[in-house]
Amino acid sequence: MAVDGISFAVRRGEIVGLLGPNGAGKTTTINMVLGLLQPSAGNIEIEGVDLARHRSQALAHTNFAAVYAALPGNLTVYQNLRFFSLLYNVAAGASRIEQLLGDFDLRRLRATRSGMLSSGEQTRLALAKALLNRPRLLLLDEPTASLDPSAADLIRARIRALATESGCGILWTSHNMYEVEETCDRVLFLSRGRILLEGDPKTLPQAHGAATLEALFIRLAREPLEQQAGGER
Amino acid sequence: MKLRPIIAIVLRQLYLMRSSPTRVLSMIAWVAIDIVLWGFISRYLNSVTSSGINFIASLLGAVLFWDFFTRVMQGVTMAFFEDVWSRNFINLFATPLLISEYLSGLVLTGIVTSLVGLIAMLLLATGLFGLPFFSLGLLLLPLLLVLFMFGIGLGVLASAMVLRLGPASEWLVWPIPALLSPFVGVFYPLSTLPAWMRAVGYALPPSYVFESMRSVLAGRGYSAGGLLTGSALAALDILLAAWLFTAVYRYAVRSGLLARYSAESVS
Numbered sequence: 001m002a003v004d005g006i007s008f009a010v011r012r013g014e015i016v017g018l019l020g021p022n023g024a025g026k027t028t029t030i031n032m033v034l035g036l037l038q039p040s041a042g043n044i045e046i047e048g049v050d051l052a053r054h055r056s057q058a059l060a061h062t063n064f065a066a067v068y069a070a071l072p073g074n075l076t077v078y079q080n081l082r083f084f085s086l087l088y089n090v091a092a093g094a095s096r097i098e099q100l101l102g103d104f105d106l107r108r109l110r111a112t113r114s115g116m117l118s119s120g121e122q123t124r125l126a127l128a129k130a131l132l133n134r135p136r137l138l139l140l141d142e143p144t145a146s147l148d149p150s151a152a153d154l155i156r157a158r159i160r161a162l163a164t165e166s167g168c169g170i171l172w173t174s175h176n177m178y179e180v181e182e183t184c185d186r187v188l189f190l191s192r193g194r195i196l197l198e199g200d201p202k203t204l205p206q207a208h209g210a211a212t213l214e215a216l217f218i219r220l221a222r223e224p225l226e227q228q229a230g231g232e233r
Numbered sequence: 234m235k236l237r238p239i240i241a242i243v244l245r246q247l248y249l250m251r252s253s254p255t256r257v258l259s260m261i262a263w264v265a266i267d268i269v270l271w272g273f274i275s276r277y278l279n280s281v282t283s284s285g286i287n288f289i290a291s292l293l294g295a296v297l298f299w300d301f302f303t304r305v306m307q308g309v310t311m312a313f314f315e316d317v318w319s320r321n322f323i324n325l326f327a328t329p330l331l332i333s334e335y336l337s338g339l340v341l342t343g344i345v346t347s348l349v350g351l352i353a354m355l356l357l358a359t360g361l362f363g364l365p366f367f368s369l370g371l372l373l374l375p376l377l378l379v380l381f382m383f384g385i386g387l388g389v390l391a392s393a394m395v396l397r398l399g400p401a402s403e404w405l406v407w408p409i410p411a412l413l414s415p416f417v418g419v420f421y422p423l424s425t426l427p428a429w430m431r432a433v434g435y436a437l438p439p440s441y442v443f444e445s446m447r448s449v450l451a452g453r454g455y456s457a458g459g460l461l462t463g464s465a466l467a468a469l470d471i472l473l474a475a476w477l478f479t480a481v482y483r484y485a486v487r488s489g490l491l492a493r494y495s496a497e498s499v500s
Binding site for chain 2 (some may be wrong): 028031034035036037038055056057059060062063064066068069070071072073074075076079082083084086087088089090093113129
């Protein structure tokens with residue numbers, strides 16, 4: 001079982017970091033919130049709409065960007081944004097696309113096929129697509145993983161502003177603890193499908209006797225493995 | 234159902250066709266080869282036999298009908314395969330898109346692409362070989378409609394199969410028309426077949442199309458009951474295929490297959 005009995009909420013304007021080692025269940029959690037994977041028990045609500053019962057209405061309020069879900073490489077930047085703006089039933093899609101092309105510095109690439117973009121440019125395109133429908137819940141799975149430090153800093157600032165100005169709730173996974181500490185209001189630490197810890201990333205390390213968030217991450221990531229090894233002996 | 238998501242599926246295919254002439258060429262090239270090949274065979278048979286049968290009308294007409302059905306089916310499956318090939322399921326099914334909207338988009342794409350193929354076939358068959366296609370008159374409409382409906386149903390069914398079995402099962406889709414053709418009597422009456430094959434043939438809508446076509450060309454008129462049966466069977470096929478696709482999609486969401494689709498799992 002990839003995820004076992006987890007429960008959390010993302011409030012309006014809040015950025016929640018979903019942390020955990022590889023295989024902890026972060027992507028599984030995101031897939032469940034996106035309606036790509038049905039939980040065996042429990043329910044998911046987006047803006048008060050039950051995902052299982054009203055999938056389309058619930059997903060109209062959300063969007064995502066993930067490194068493992070590249071947009072179709074045989075469509076151009078503009079065609080991809082047009083395609084997804086129609087799928088998300090975005091009204092005045094053309095002007096929204098122009099706005100996002102400008103916001104993410106993609107205007108000069110509008111006629112370039114997405115498969116020809118650099119990984120950083122693809123990330124910017126994925127983020128532009130993720131904002132097409134002005135989501136109330138945004139899921140970002142390692143959104144800055146392939147960006148240089150300068151570009152990553154700009155993206156973090158933009159997403160931070162998005163949460164503050166539009167009240168969009170954001171669920172963010174990252175393995176960059178500096179980024180998490182700087183960006184997230186709250187973190188959930190997942191291990192083997194369960195939430196082990198939850199709290200403010202700035203105070204959580206001290207509260208648990210660790211010097212930094214990274215040190216806490218390493219300790220928590222290894223503890224279950226050590227427990228498992230001890231149990232097997 | 235909303236209109237914009239349906240348009241999105243069609244528009245994506247039009248974008249791809251516009252940017253890649255090979256996609257348009259493939260819609261025309263195979264039917265052109267078929268028409269030319271069977272056109273010359275029909276012309277040759279007309280010259281060496283004195284049976285009174287116009288082979289241009291009966292053989293070439295049958296090829297044209299069969300290719301039309303194949304184009305419709307492939308129009309649906311190719312639009313679906315674009316999402317398989319570009320590993321787009323996560324992006325696609327994380328949107329508010331309804332399955333009914335997705336299938337409607339695939340069907341509309343099938344209409345557009347099959348019409349391109351049909352026009353190319355008609356131009357070649359009438360221009361090069363003098364196929365009296367329109368001699369069937371208004372009967373053409375129900376004949377094409379039955380084939381169109383069956384092509385849609387089979388295209389959706391094939392897409393459901395690939396969704397369930399994984400991308401590697403794509404090769405199972407291509408031979409489907411060839412597997413069906415002996416049973417539906419494209420080139421010969423169903424009475425030629427042994428009883429068990431005839432029974433299978435009567436369960437397949439195209440059989441009624443080809444029987445009607447031959448009957449009209451032989452001056453015997455057509456069976457309205459037969460065409461109605463063909464239409465009803467084709468409509469039933471569409472409903473069954475749509476139900477199956479929805480069931481497979483729900484299974485894929487329940488089991489996690491959809492999220493890890495590109496791993497080509499068949500578990």
